[in-house]
Amino acid sequence: MKKMYMESLEGIEKKAVSDILTERGVEVLPAGEEKHGVGLSGSLDQNLNYAAFQMECRDGSVKIRYGSPTGFFRGLGEYILTGEDAKKEGTKGRHGAMFDCSRNGVLRVESIKKWIRRMALLGYSRLFLYTEDTYEVEGYPYFGALRGRYKTEEIRECDAYAAMFGIEMIPCVQTLAHLRTMLRWPAMMGYRDDEDILIAGEEKTYQLIDAMLKSLSEMYTSRKIHLGMDEAFYLGFGNYRKKNGVPNQGELIKKHLDRVLQICKKYGLEPMIWSDMFFVNAGGGDYYQVPADYEWPEEEKPDRSVTLVYWDYEGHDRERYARMARLHRKLTDQVCFAGAAWIWNGLAPNYAKALDASRAAFEGIREAGVSDTFLTLWLDNGAETPMETGLPMLAAYSAYMYGKVPDKEKMEQVMKGLFGVSWDDFCLLDAFDHIPGTGEHNEKFANPSKTIFYQDPLVGIFDRQFEDLELEGYYRDLAGRLENAEERNGKMRGLFHYYRLLAAADAAKSTLGTRIRSSYLKEDKETLKKIASEELPELIRIILELKKEREQIWMKEYKPNGYEVLDIRISGVAARLLSAKERIESWIEGKEGCLEELEEERLIYLEEESGERRIPSCNLWENIVSACNIKGV
Incomplete structure (x- = not known):
């Protein structure tokens, strides 16, 4: 396939399609020049479910019927791979990928756009941009200072670009812990509980969070927002304790969340949070050890309007995932699962662990009725592993999303056909840490x-x-x-x-x-x-x-x-x-x-x-x- 002209795509942006094809060496021609290439058209079909598509290839034309833009781009990806008629079902849930832009590596705008194009061909519909303090907040010059933070116009540009591919771009931030780089500045000391955590209960803290959410609401078109709030293990035991005495952590985080939810309501935002702080105490200090029959006291339950994000990167047993997913559903009907690309293992990715953990995760959460998911691409300890190494797991996770098993032969076809690189060769990178003696899946992430x-x-x-x-x-x-x-x-x-x-x-x-x-x-x-x-x-x-x-x-x-x-x-x-x-x-x-x-x-x-x-x-x-x-x- 060297040339393609595009007919009416009924809402699918031609520029989005053109960007994908041009990247793959395809010359995009004006409509009407069908004798010079292959024609592409698409139509929305209400009878097809979300992300489903049907594709017909006849006499120099490609027609894709789709249930959503996600389905169209899945179909386009299938055409690039095979050039043959195809019919693929969609998915009940919404699936995304989260890119860490807070561990020193702040993705360039063009990098984000490249990942958007890749995600579209693999059937993703959400992109979470993880920014602790790497975005502008009016009135707070030290917020993200000297960190390569995003300008408002940069986020808006990426947001608009994602929308062309049917991808919802969602801010993923922090409103409690993981704000060490912002709290390091002398000018921000008054906001500290400890070196990593905001002090809860202080009005100036909520003024800061108000400014943060106001900025984000003006950058992104999505009304969804991920507020973070994970791993605040020492919440209340720093400056808060000096002022107020020993806290009840369960009640304190509930009160803090309620205040932040008020601010979300002010800006019309639909919040989600990492769930661990509601599980750690119940599990005796361990997020993943909460008994299956545990019941939370009413005063410690989060507002049921909040989506709880169950994150689990280490398990290899489907029963663990099923138990944890059911426990989450006791607290809310809105549960989302976050899995792992394991590109934060050190200098090289840990694909063996990521693949097997993803297998067990999808088996377990589906058994428990959880359908929304996203893949996390963290960059722990300074972004030493290039983000590009996450591409194989982006492809493999997509297979799991749509109920497939990412076998070696299929993954080689997808990686070569869509991205021009070898799955087998990428898997060599797993060998850096998966040395003899580390187990079948490098389970302990050596x-x-x-x-x-x-x-x-x-x-x-x-x-x-x-x-x-x-x-x-x-x-x-x-x-x-x-x-x-x-x-x-x-x-x-x-x-x-x-x-x-x-x-x-x-x-x-x-x-x-x-x-x-x-x-x-x-x-x-x-x-x-x-x-x-x-x-x-x-x-x-x-x-x-x-x-x-x-x-x-x-x-x-x-x-x-x-x-x-x-x-x-x-x-x-x-x-x-x-x-x-x-x-x-x-x-x-x-x-x-x-x-x-x-x-x-x-x-x-x-x-x-x-x-x-x-x-x-x-x-x-x-x-x-x-x-x-x-x-x-």
């Missing part, structure tokens, strides 16, 4: 690729953890496979090149600290001299090339703000390798009597009660690079 990459060559916090695992050969093999993938995936060549460099760096670093210390203790100066003169300079070269590639990926996806954090982290790896080189050479030359940091015995970082080592999950950079206090507190 992330050795991050700990190996960042750990110091002279301190070696994780050296004992990974000894004898033969990871050098493992990562060298992975680097070779990624080099081949790099050649096959021209559209994302830079992404695969970055990961090839990461595999090469991990291969070299996986045994580096152990070899340096072992050679030092044996006074094997020849080996140390080779490490210092040959291996470390080459590794530094790889790290600097990796940094350059990562910066290019970042600047294409995100605004510049936030990259300074990755710049410092990756540059720090190279700097410490250079320091190791100089320290080793100084000792060899007799300028240092000893290398004190190599004298101390190394310890196993994590082991089971049985004494067996477990591959750890350690996703905080500051806990990897040093055993000392990097925060300086």
